Structures are given as structure tokens and as C-alpha cells.
Amino acid sequence: MADKGETTTVLEFDIVKTAMICNPTGKGVLFERRRNRKSTLIWRNYLTEDKKSKALIWVHSYKSSPPAKGTYVVLEFADSRNFIFGSGNAIKPQLCVGEPDGTDLPDDPEDITTPTDPRVFLMKPSPHGSTDVVFAWKGSTNDVITLLPSPNARNKSSGPCGLMPEGNGPTLESQLFQLNLPLLRKADRASEAEMSDRLEVVPFPFPFLPPGLESEARQA
Numbered sequence: 001m002a003d004k005g006e007t008t009t010v011l012e013f014d015i016v017k018t019a020m021i022c023n024p025t026g027k028g029v030l031f032e033r034r035r036n037r038k039s040t041l042i043w044r045n046y047l048t049e050d051k052k053s054k055a056l057i058w059v060h061s062y063k064s065s066p067p068a069k070g071t072y073v074v075l076e077f078a079d080s081r082n083f084i085f086g087s088g089n090a091i092k093p094q095l096c097v098g099e100p101d102g103t104d105l106p107d108d109p110e111d112i113t114t115p116t117d118p119r120v121f122l123m124k125p126s127p128h129g130s131t132d133v134v135f136a137w138k139g140s141t142n143d144v145i146t147l148l149p150s151p152n153a154r155n156k157s158s159g160p161c162g163l164m165p166e167g168n169g170p171t172l173e174s175q176l177f178q179l180n181l182p183l184l185r186k187a188d189r190a191s192e193a194e195m196s197d198r199l200e201v202v203p204f205p206f207p208f209l210p211p212g213l214e215s216e217a218r219q220a
Contacts, residue, residue, distance in 0.1 A: 070124025
């Protein structure tokens with residue numbers, strides 16, 4: 001319950017879109033890396049044909065009352081059904097991929113009604129007047145999704161993601177994103193026993209790169 005004088009924000013599920021979430025400067029696309037049964041959120045600046053579908057994210061959007069300066073969203077990887085969420089204390093929260101702890105959390109994103117759910121981000125316009133957006137965990141400007149440098153100086157193709165205060169990322173562009181809406185088709189399956197409702201990205205004539213680098217790929 002909100003303290004006296006505070007307004008409680010209520011969310012109501014609206015729509016869901018399938019997107020690739022890209023950094024507009026060509027830094028990378030949000031990607032789920034799965035190793036040893038553990039998933040982490042990374043960025044990749046190059047996707048081969050077999051990895052494009054693994055970058056697909058269901059962007060669940062919500063109406064909010066009172067209205068917010070942006071749109072509350074939940075980000076779910078379409079291939080694994082894992083969520084991007086924040087975890088830990090308010091001083092140093094961690095950016096995670098999977099299922100958040102909490103028996104009182106609804107299983108379905110459509111049933112989320114509060115921005116305090118750890119899977120909720122406020123997708124708000126960039127403060128710099130562009131068409132880019134920022135993803136703020138629970139709407140807090142202290143915790144926005146940020147692309148971090150690779151710990152391996154030789155690795156220029158991928159790196160980790162984290163939560164940092166807005167405006168305090170490694171670069172200004174490291175916290176900016178765009179929703180790329182790719183063409184999708186029903187995925188080919190080897191047998192009828194496999195899921196028949198899965199989608200895959202319609203093949204491009206070149207490996208996928210974020211906006212800004214596509215022209216180079218076409219010429220390659």
C-alpha cells in the first residue's frame with residue numbers, strides 16, 4: 001500500500017510485440033547467452049543465421065494509471081521464455097535472465113499489475129530528443145539497462161549488460177536502444193512432436209547487424 005500522499009501506479013496489459021532490441025549506434029543487439037544451464041544478458045554486434053531467432057524478444061506493453069512518461073514493459077525472450085529482470089538490493093541491483101524469485105509473482109506477463117514486479121521496466125524516450133529509448137528498471141533513473149565493455153579487450157563482438165544510473169554509462173549511447181521489428185515466419189520443425197507455434201526470423205540476404213552497419217553487410 002502506498003504511503004499517505006503517494007500515488008499507486010496500476011498497470012493493465014495492453015499489447016505484445018516481437019522485436020530485436022538494438023543499440024542505434026551499431027554497438028549490438030540484446031542477446032541471451034546460455035551456458036551450463038545459466039542465462040545471462042549480453043550484447044552482440046553480429047548475428048549469424050542460426051542465432052537471429054535467439055535475439056527475438058516479446059515486448060509486453062502496459063497501460064498505466066496514472067499515465068507515465070513512457071511505457072511500462074516486460075521483456076521476455078521468445079525462444080527460451082526467460083525474462084529480463086532486476087534482482088538484489090536497491091544499492092547494487094543485478095540484471096538477470098530467467099525467472100525471478102517470489103511465490104507471489106504472477107506467472108503470465110498479462111497478469112502483472114504493478115511496476116514493482118522485478119520484470120517491469122519503463123521504456124521511456126531518450127532525454128536527448130531522438131527516437132531512441134531507455135529501459136529503466138521499475139521506472140528508476142538509477143537503474144537503466146546499459147551495454148558494458150567486454151572484459152576481454154580483444155573481443156569486439158560481444159559484452160555484458162548491467163544496470164547503471166542514467167547518464168553514467170561507459171558512453172552516452174550505451175544506454176540507448178531501438179526496437180527493430182523483423183519479419184517472422186513459422187519455424188521449420190523436424191517432427192510434429194515439436195512445437196508448431198514457434199517463429200523464426202525471415203532470412204536476410206546478409207548476417208544481421210544493428211542499424212548503422214547494415215549497409216556495410218550488404219556490400220560485403
